[in-house]
Amino acid sequence: MAFTLYPDTRLALARDALAGLSVGDALGSQYFVPGRQPADLADGRLPPPPWQWTDDTEMACSVLAALAEAGRIDRDALALSFAERCEPYRGYGPGAVRILRLIRTGTPWPVAAAAAFDGQGSCGNGAAMRVGPLGAYFADSTSRAAAQARASAEVTHAHPEGVAGAVAVAVAAALAARARLDGYRPDPARLLAGVAAALDPATEVHRGVRRVAGLLGRQLAEVVDAVGNGSRVTAQDTVAFTCWVAATHLDDYPAAIRACVEAGGDVDTTAAIVGAVVAAYAGVGTPGGVPDDWLAAREPLPDWVG
Numbered sequence: 001m002a003f004t005l006y007p008d009t010r011l012a013l014a015r016d017a018l019a020g021l022s023v024g025d026a027l028g029s030q031y032f033v034p035g036r037q038p039a040d041l042a043d044g045r046l047p048p049p050p051w052q053w054t055d056d057t058e059m060a061c062s063v064l065a066a067l068a069e070a071g072r073i074d075r076d077a078l079a080l081s082f083a084e085r086c087e088p089y090r091g092y093g094p095g096a097v098r099i100l101r102l103i104r105t106g107t108p109w110p111v112a113a114a115a116a117f118d119g120q121g122s123c124g125n126g127a128a129m130r131v132g133p134l135g136a137y138f139a140d141s142t143s144r145a146a147a148q149a150r151a152s153a154e155v156t157h158a159h160p161e162g163v164a165g166a167v168a169v170a171v172a173a174a175l176a177a178r179a180r181l182d183g184y185r186p187d188p189a190r191l192l193a194g195v196a197a198a199l200d201p202a203t204e205v206h207r208g209v210r211r212v213a214g215l216l217g218r219q220l221a222e223v224v225d226a227v228g229n230g231s232r233v234t235a236q237d238t239v240a241f242t243c244w245v246a247a248t249h250l251d252d253y254p255a256a257i258r259a260c261v262e263a264g265g266d267v268d269t270t271a272a273i274v275g276a277v278v279a280a281y282a283g284v285g286t287p288g289g290v291p292d293d294w295l296a297a298r299e300p301l302p303d304w305v306g
């Protein structure tokens with residue numbers, strides 16, 4: 001059913017998703033610090049603040065700023081924003097740094113993105129990790145969320161799996177935000193079915209999402225065994241896992257992030273993706289939402305995100 005979503009509402013949903021994304025990213029990256037134990041978080045002990053956010057948050061801020069400015073993705077402008085805002089010490093992968101350097105020095109993004117990884121294009125997580133707020137922004141239309149996610153992905157990720165990862169996460173966040181507006185929690189199986197329906201059936205990301213739909217209610221370790229936990233830093237071994245965690249813990253942000261930390265792998269990115277989707281539904285400072293003290297522990301977002 002079509003309905004009107006005012007720009008302020010769109011942005012509020014996207015900002016909550018960005019809060020969830022950035023807190024997940026910043027807290028998740030703490031578990032790469034030597035001596036930090038996932039068991040501490042499970043026991044309710046948080047790492048000392050401030051929690052510094054990484055590339056996931058920096059790129060997501062560019063996506064949100066683009067939507068706040070234009071209401072849609074202008075690929076040329078977004079590519080330039082990613083390139084100009086990139087602080088390499090934030091944990092960008094070497095492939096991403098290379099693409100962004102090419103764009104910054106004048107190579108058109110279609111050329112830079114296509115040249116990555118010996119001409120295959122990137123199937124990394126970069127497009128998926130930054131797109132949750134975009135999905136929440138398009139809570140009124142999963143097809144618009146998917147199309148805009150594709151546009152936001154293409155500027156750096158030319159590989160079909162990299163694009164599919166972004167579409168999956170955006171549609172999950174759109175469905176989560178829509179459910180929040182409608183005031184009901186979607187059944188996890190329906191949420192995953194909605195995500196799968198938006199994906200190219202030829203992709204491994206699609207197969208992974210279908211697979212985790214059959215693993216709802218199972219143990220976390222079993223899901224990690226079946227589809228991965230992001231440790232290979234590809235969309236194929238990250239996105240299905242994050243969809244399962246988000247669908248399972250959609251009304252409990254702390255539980256969702258604890259699951260990412262417990263699973264290990266590329267924790268800042270899995271927690272960023274899951275955090276965006278869950279916060280699109282559960283909100284910030286609400287019961288089950290992003291806890292206020294977690295948000296306060298996160299390094300402030302850059303001024304330019306507004």
Ligand SMILES: [Mg+2]
Nearest residue numbers: 054055056268
């Ligand atoms: Mg990161």
